[in-house]
Amino acid sequence: MSHIKTSMLAAALIAAAFSGAPARADGDPVKGKATFLAVGCFECHGRSGQGGRMNYPAPPLAQLQLPPESLAAFLREGRNDMPPYVASQVSDADVADIHAFLQTLPGPTDPKKIPLLAR
Amino acid sequence: MASKRSDTAAVGRRGFLKGAALSGAAAITAGEAKAVPVEAPKKASAAYPGPLQLAADTERPNADPATQTSSGGDFMTDVLQSAGIDYLFMMCASSFRGLHEAVLNHGGNKPEIIVCVHEEIAAAMAHGYYKIDGKPQAMICHATVGLQHAAMAIYNAWCDRVPMLAMVGNILEEDKRLPGAEWNHSAVDPGALIRDFTKWDDQPANLQHFAESTVRAVRIAQTPPMAPVFISVDAELQENPIEDREKLKIPKLSLPLPAMGEMGALREVAKMLTNAENPVVVVDRLARTPAAMPLLVELAEALQCAIIDVGGRMNFPSQHPLNHSGRARAAIAQADVIVGIEATDLWGLINAHSDRIVRSNRPIYKPTAKLATIGNREMLIKANDQDFGRYQPVDLAISGDGEASLPYLTEQVKKLIDDGRKSALAERGKKLAAAHASMIDAALSNATIGWDASPITSARMCAEVYAQIKDDDWSLVGTSVGLAWPRLLWDMKKPHNWNGGSGGGGVGYNAPASLGAALANKKHGRLTVSFQGDGDFMMCPGTLWTAAHHKIPLLYVMNNNRAWHQEFMYLQAMAGRHQRGARNTRIGTTITDPNIDYANLARSFGVYGEGPISDPKELGPALKRALAVVRNGEPALIDVVTDPR
Ligand SMILES: Cc1ncc(C[n+]2csc(CCOP(=O)(O)OP(=O)(O)O)c2C)c(N)n1
Numbered sequence: 134m135s136h137i138k139t140s141m142l143a144a145a146l147i148a149a150a151f152s153g154a155p156a157r158a159d160g161d162p163v164k165g166k167a168t169f170l171a172v173g174c175f176e177c178h179g180r181s182g183q184g185g186r187m188n189y190p191a192p193p194l195a196q197l198q199l200p201p202e203s204l205a206a207f208l209r210e211g212r213n214d215m216p217p218y219v220a221s222q223v224s225d226a227d228v229a230d231i232h233a234f235l236q237t238l239p240g241p242t243d244p245k246k247i248p249l250l251a252r
Numbered sequence: 253m254a255s256k257r258s259d260t261a262a263v264g265r266r267g268f269l270k271g272a273a274l275s276g277a278a279a280i281t282a283g284e285a286k287a288v289p290v291e292a293p294k295k296a297s298a299a300y301p302g303p304l305q306l307a308a309d310t311e312r313p314n315a316d317p318a319t320q321t322s323s324g325g326d327f328m329t330d331v332l333q334s335a336g337i338d339y340l341f342m343m344c345a346s347s348f349r350g351l352h353e354a355v356l357n358h359g360g361n362k363p364e365i366i367v368c369v370h371e372e373i374a375a376a377m378a379h380g381y382y383k384i385d386g387k388p389q390a391m392i393c394h395a396t397v398g399l400q401h402a403a404m405a406i407y408n409a410w411c412d413r414v415p416m417l418a419m420v421g422n423i424l425e426e427d428k429r430l431p432g433a434e435w436n437h438s439a440v441d442p443g444a445l446i447r448d449f450t451k452w453d454d455q456p457a458n459l460q461h462f463a464e465s466t467v468r469a470v471r472i473a474q475t476p477p478m479a480p481v482f483i484s485v486d487a488e489l490q491e492n493p494i495e496d497r498e499k500l501k502i503p504k505l506s507l508p509l510p511a512m513g514e515m516g517a518l519r520e521v522a523k524m525l526t527n528a529e530n531p532v533v534v535v536d537r538l539a540r541t542p543a544a545m546p547l548l549v550e551l552a553e554a555l556q557c558a559i560i561d562v563g564g565r566m567n568f569p570s571q572h573p574l575n576h577s578g579r580a581r582a583a584i585a586q587a588d589v590i591v592g593i594e595a596t597d598l599w600g601l602i603n604a605h606s607d608r609i610v611r612s613n614r615p616i617y618k619p620t621a622k623l624a625t626i627g628n629r630e631m632l633i634k635a636n637d638q639d640f641g642r643y644q645p646v647d648l649a650i651s652g653d654g655e656a657s658l659p660y661l662t663e664q665v666k667k668l669i670d671d672g673r674k675s676a677l678a679e680r681g682k683k684l685a686a687a688h689a690s691m692i693d694a695a696l697s698n699a700t701i702g703w704d705a706s707p708i709t710s711a712r713m714c715a716e717v718y719a720q721i722k723d724d725d726w727s728l729v730g731t732s733v734g735l736a737w738p739r740l741l742w743d744m745k746k747p748h749n750w751n752g753g754s755g756g757g758g759v760g761y762n763a764p765a766s767l768g769a770a771l772a773n774k775k776h777g778r779l780t781v782s783f784q785g786d787g788d789f790m791m792c793p794g795t796l797w798t799a800a801h802h803k804i805p806l807l808y809v810m811n812n813n814r815a816w817h818q819e820f821m822y823l824q825a826m827a828g829r830h831q832r833g834a835r836n837t838r839i840g841t842t843i844t845d846p847n848i849d850y851a852n853l854a855r856s857f858g859v860y861g862e863g864p865i866s867d868p869k870e871l872g873p874a875l876k877r878a879l880a881v882v883r884n885g886e887p888a889l890i891d892v893v894t895d896p897r
Contacts, residue, residue, distance in 0.1 A: 172834040173824035176817065176896055181702025183709055185897035186734040187821045188607055195701050213606040216828025223834065244696035247703060249715040252696070 159226075160201060160233030168227045169234055172218065182238040188214050195238035201229045320493040324459050325354025327494055328485065329362075331463045334502045335470040337363045337390045337417065339381065339771070341374035343401075345394035347421025347437055350490025352392075363390060366771070367801060369794035371398045373764040375405030375480075376792070378416040380729060380768030383565070383751040386541060388415040388473050395422035395442045395484065403446050404758045408765075409480045410449035411639045412564065412755025413537055413629070415473030416480045417466070418446070422455065424486045442484045448636045453482035459489060459500055467503045476510045476540065476653045477632040510540070512660060513626050513652030520648060521591055521624050522664035525555055526673070528589035528622075530680070532576075534601060536562035537629075538594040538654045542747035545569070547658040548593075554665050556681035558583045563739055564596060564752040570744040571692075573685035578695060578740045582687070584616045592646075594627040594654035599644035609829065624648040626657050639756065695740045706866045707895045710811065711737055716871045717781060717809055718742050720879055724779040727751075729769035730762040732785035732811040733818050734897055748778060759816075760791030763808070767799050770806035770887075779882065784808045784889075786843055786850070787816040793853060799887035800858035807882045808889040809875075810850050812864065815842040817896050854889040863891025 169175055174194070177185045182195030191214075197204065205228040211217035223231070244250040328351050332340070340355060340363040342348075355365060368374040374391040381389050393402050399420050406418055423429045423438045439445075443453035452472045456462040462485065469481040494500070512518070525531045533552065538544055548568050552559050558576040560583060561568045568575055576583040584590065584602050592598040602623075605613035617623075623646040631651055633640045650657070669677065699711035714737035727748040728738055744750050751769055754761035766782035773780045789810065799806060820841035827833045838844075847864070854861030860881040862874045871892060878888035 173820075173827075173837055176821045176824050179702060179709065179897065180707065180895050181705045181709065183701035183705075183711070183895070184698055186736065187818075187825070190736075191897075193698055193701055211828065213604075213608070214825070216825040217831075218828055218834065219831045221831065222828070238701075240701060241697040242700045242703070244693075244700050247700060249712075249719050250696050250699055252692075 160229035160231075162230070162233040162237045165227075165230030165232065165234030168223065169231050172223055172227075174231065177215075182235055182240070191215070193240070194235050196240035197232070197235045199232075201232040204228055204232050322494045322497065323350055323354055323358070323490065324462075324488075324492055324494055325350040325352075325490040326358040327459050327497065327500055328462055328466075328490060329354045329359035331466050331502050332363050332390060333359065335417075335467050335505050336387060337470070338387065339364050339366050339378070339389040341366045341368055341377045341389065341391040341768075343368050343371045343374055343393055343398060345398055345421060345437075346434075347394050347423060347487050348392050348419070348485060348490060349421075350487060350492075351421065351485060354490070366798065368764075368798050370792055371401035372405045372760055373767075373792050373795050373798065375402040375409065375416065375418060376761055376764035377768030377771070377798075378418075379405060379409040379412065379414050379755075379761070380751070380765030380770075381772045382409075382414050382416060382768075383412075383765075384727065384729065384748055384769045384772035388417060388470060388478075390417040390419060392419040392421070392485075394437055395420040396437050396439050396445075399442055399445050404760060405764070406446050406480050406482075407449045407637070408754045408756040408758045408761050410637075410756065412752065413476075413478050413632075414480070414755065415470075415478040417470055417473065418450070418480055418482045420482075420484050421487050421490065422484045423488070424455070425488065428488055439484075443482050446480075446482060448634055449480070450482045451479035451632060453484070455484035456486070456489070459494065462489065463500065463502045467505050470505060471507060475508055476656075477628045478540075479632060510653035510656040511628075512656040513650035515660060517648060517650045518626070518657055518661050519664050521626065521650065522661055522668055524589045524622055524624060524648075525557065525591060526665055526668040528557075528587075530586045531555060531557040531589040531591065532560060532583050532587040533557060534560045534562065534590060534592045534595040534598060535567045535654070536592075536594055536596045537564035537752070538567045539565040539747065540653070540655045544655045544658065545745075545747060547655065547662065551658060551662040551665060554662060554669065556677040556684065558587075558684055560584070560601070562595065562597075562601065563750070564594075564755075566744065566747050566750040566752075570739055570742060570750075572745075573688045574681070576684065576688060576691070578736075579687065579691045581616055585618070587617060587621055589622050589624075590617060592623075592625040592627065593658070594629065595625065596629060597641040598623075598625060598646075599642040602644070607825065622647050624650070626650045626652060626661070627654050628652060692741070695737075699737065699741070702895065704868055705895065706868065707813070707893045708866065708868045708871060709895050710735055710897055712868050713809065713811065713871065713892050713894055714738055714741070714783070716868070716875060717783075717807075720872070720875050721779055721781060724883075725777070726779045726781060727769070727773050728781050728783075729773070729806075730766035730782035730784065732762065732783045732788065735783055735811065738783075748773065748776075759785075759788045762788040763792050763795040764798075766808070767795050767804055767806060767887075770799075770804050771802070774804060779879070780806045782806060782808055784810050786810060786812045786814065786848070789850070790843070790848070794857075796854055796857035796859045796887070796889070803886055805882045805885050806887045807875075807878055808854075808887070810863065810889060810891040811894050812850060812891050813894050813896050814844050814847060815896070817841075820896075850889060850891040854891075860886065860888035861891070862889075864893045865891065866893040 177191040184193035208218040371393040378389045454465040473481040552574045702709045770780040823837040851861035851863040881888040
């Protein structure tokens with residue numbers, strides 16, 4: 134999946150992602166969706182987490198393979214053209230909610246099952 | 253009394269005379285006025301002219317002939333026809349009424365007038381037209397006021413290196429100007445307004461001068477590097493009689509052959525390419541003619557090398573296994589030789605840069621990679637507007653036309669490839685084909701995300717459109733900002749399947765330039781489609797009236813994300829950096845409250861309109877209906893409510 138491939142997060146974060154660290158139990162996907170829309174994540178990553186493009190492609194986020202703590206750490210600094218989100222703008226609780234929301238997004242399916250995309 | 257005075261003031265000069273004649277006959281006095289019928293006071297309200305004034309106003313002096321049998325405009329029309337101008341895109345204005353009338357009544361509406369409601373539309377239509385037809389056209393507008401409207405579109409054409417003949421009417425001799433507007437609308441040097449982004453301009457002083465300068469302008473515009481040219485046409489010259497038509501000569505238009513690069517240097521590039529492990533060829537505004545694409549395919553296949561097509565023109569088939577435009581970074585990172593051919597911004601492509609507080613950048617390419625460029629862009633750059641991009645150091649820079657250089661370059665490459673090398677190249681080709689296939693697979697997989705979502709994803713919108721046009725002879729002539737799907741997933745292999753972008757990034761290009769391109773496609777019976785950003789559309793919405801008026805078949809698919817979305821993202825990034833107001837960024841960047849009803853707007857201009865469509869299931873059927881209209885020779889617009897990108 135391209136969002137894993139394109140990720141250049143620090144090795145520790147990647148390790149955390151694949152160690153299967155559970156999302157924080159208190160993340161609320163409904164609130165998470167509202168925050169995802171309100172603070173503008175959808176502008177660059179799409180409402181379905183399908184990815185988008187500002188100066189260059191912004192990766193898909195549906196089914197993000199990062200634990201909430203790592204997501205929070207990432208958001209505080211941003212990376213390249215991904216803007217930073219400090220805690221006064223998006224709190225740790227907000228991040229947990231966004232994380233929970235991203236887990237509810239279905240992510241990619243098999244294009245062969247969609248007639249318009251089947252080749 | 254006061255009301256009588258204002259009545260008098262409202263009566264024009266002719267009304268005044270009429271009133272004066274009547275008042276003489278009726279001899280109404282102020283006292284009697286009360287007794288006459290209601291309308292009488294109006295007739296009688298003017299001050300009485302004396303006999304001298306009456307004579308001056310009614311008798312024509314002999315030195316003031318009222319009619320003429322020829323006009324400079326007639327000759328100018330002959331010149332335009334002879335220079336191969338088929339269309340005159342225009343917004344009417346008195347400063348060129350002489351030429352306007354002559355085109356109609358002397359030229360039989362040849363060049364054909366395409367009526368535009370804004371000068372920006374006129375220039376952008378000429379821009380879009382050229383990129384399909386390959387023949388420059390003319391636009392004309394009012395000096396000063398009209399030209400300022402047109403300037404943005406002329407700038408886009410300049411950045412896109414597209415030729416057009418831009419013209420204005422101007423009143424040169426000050427004693428010929430009426431008071432008021434004719435002064436505001438005249439300039440000593442109208443070309444100064446756009447000289448930074450035109451290749452050449454002139455303001456002819458007589459008709460022979462007009463003929464020579466116009467033919468010269470059309471020739472200069474089409475000599476690579478191509479660009480808009482400008483002629484300011486004196487109104488007196490257009491309107492007044494021709495003194496002696498026999499004396500006037502229209503020079504023949506002859507176009508010089510584009511110059512190819514120096515042969516020794518091209519042989520050097522051929523060597524670099526053939527000896528490389530992983531050569532990459534980068535192209536942008538390469539294809540000048542339909543001949544370019546097969547030439548580039550021949551070079552790519554001979555070398556089995558990756559092509560990165562930035563897409564300023566239709567340069568290379570999108571689904572060719574050697575097309576690596578969608579994985580440019582990876583291809584550049586592996587390259588040991590990179591050759592840019594008419595690659596406008598090579599620096600931008602082969603370096604990574606980030607939009608942070610400190611604007612950093614670093615090469616993506618290997619420090620050991622050898623770089624060469626072939627192209628003519630640097631033969632035409634100017635100092636003020638910075639459209640030349642950042643300086644990219646290279647090992648070999650060749651001045652010369654890319655397309656003209658291709659045959660020789662390919663011939664040399666083929667000469668250098670011996671049989672022993674061929675199997676290694678075939679191996680490389682296989683690897684590249686596999687990388688191309690996984691690039692497509694990844695794109696298809698990403699396209700499935702949010703497939704059924706509302707607002708509709710841009711991937712779904714593009715797939716729905718493609719499904720319905722792919723079996724036609726289609727032409728995609730415009731896309732909204734950052735819409736990458738068509739060039740990644742559609743099978744573009746004909747020269748008219750794609751025609752590049754605005755050039756200068758001046759929003760307002762897409763709607764009118766797409767219409768210009770559709771006009772060029774019309775005579776070939778092609779099915780023309782354009783993805784239309786809502787922000788772009790609102791710059792020149794009146795384009796739709798021209799589409800309806802001239803019955804130009806074209807489907808606009810409104811990519812309606814209800815925002816100037818590119819700017820929405822930039823503002824979000826700014827709020828993030830400044831650690832404040834992440835929830836405020838809709839202000840000034842979104843086009844909501846009220847939402848614009850584009851389908852209704854289209855209908856009000858006489859264009860078939862449907863929408864807003866936010867349920868993806870409804871999109872296919874709506875497109876089918878709209879495309880039936882377009883296939884029937886008329887324009888249509890579908891308003892699709894979309895997710896950002
Ligand atoms: C003449 C001009 N004005 C402003 C801009 C800044 N600008 C760049 S992209 C953009 C938004 C265009 O909106 P739209 O066509 O709807 O595309 P979207 O970004 O929403 O996909 C604007 C305003 C520009 N490039 N050109």
